[in-house]
Amino acid sequence: AQSVTQLGSHVSVSEGALVLLRCNYSSSVPPYLFWYVQYPNQGLQLLLKYTTGATLVKGINGFEAEFKKSETSFHLTKPSAHMSDAAEYFCAVSYIGGSQGNLIFGKGTKLSVKP
Amino acid sequence: SQTIHQWPATLVQPVGSPLSLECTVEGTSNPNLYWYRQAAGRGLQLLFYSVGIGQISSEVPQNLSASRPQDRQFILSSKKLLLSDSGFYLCAWSVTSAYEQYFGPGTRLTVT
Numbered sequence: 001a002q003s004v005t006q007l008g009s010h011v012s013v014s015e016g017a018l019v020l021l022r023c024n025y026s027s028s029v030p031p032y033l034f035w036y037v038q039y040p041n042q043g044l045q046l047l048l049k050y051t052t053g054a055t056l057v058k059g060i061n062g063f064e065a066e067f068k069k070s071e072t073s074f075h076l077t078k079p080s081a082h083m084s085d086a087a088e089y090f091c092a093v094s095y096i097g098g099s100q101g102n103l104i105f106g107k108g109t110k111l112s113v114k115p
Numbered sequence: 116s117q118t119i120h121q122w123p124a125t126l127v128q129p130v131g132s133p134l135s136l137e138c139t140v141e142g143t144s145n146p147n148l149y150w151y152r153q154a155a156g157r158g159l160q161l162l163f164y165s166v167g168i169g170q171i172s173s174e175v176p177q178n179l180s181a182s183r184p185q186d187r188q189f190i191l192s193s194k195k196l197l198l199s200d201s202g203f204y205l206c207a208w209s210v211t212s213a214y215e216q217y218f219g220p221g222t223r224l225t226v227t
Contacts, residue, residue, distance in 0.1 A: 049215050
């Protein structure tokens, strides 16, 4: 069965510091991978996605993620945190041939940014 | 471009009262549609999904139901709300099942 694990339910960084949010997945077939961001009382917004091709994908707001098949990981990074990055981040996985509702989400990581 | 709407934005309902939440999508045809719930500290729970008019799949048995009366309209209902139904309800759409989903702004439901 497919699953997603996000290490760390809360991550705190200082403004200007590196942001690293970890995501590992379990999949027996090639996955599609996604990162979403959710600000308080809002819906989820797609940050970036990996389907095929280049394993380093760039998204909005300066975020990027790298698909590492050997490590079954898709960690999200940003070189320099900004106060506006404070939000909850969700990693998700899906795959061709799965059930129609098969976007599987991790439990989320809340990012705090200290001034 | 595609847009997804949800209403109401917030709702406070007493236990035992009915519920109707509506979601509509603009700018696309025959989307897959989804209802999720976020309870405090419990992540995203998929409740229902639909691949076409009148086609509903339930992921979690409960006192909620969903309907899709039109191609781009998805409704979440309950005949009698429970306290445990409180949460943040999100509607989403996708082109196909494997690809990214796009979320609406959500409805905050408080059952008192």
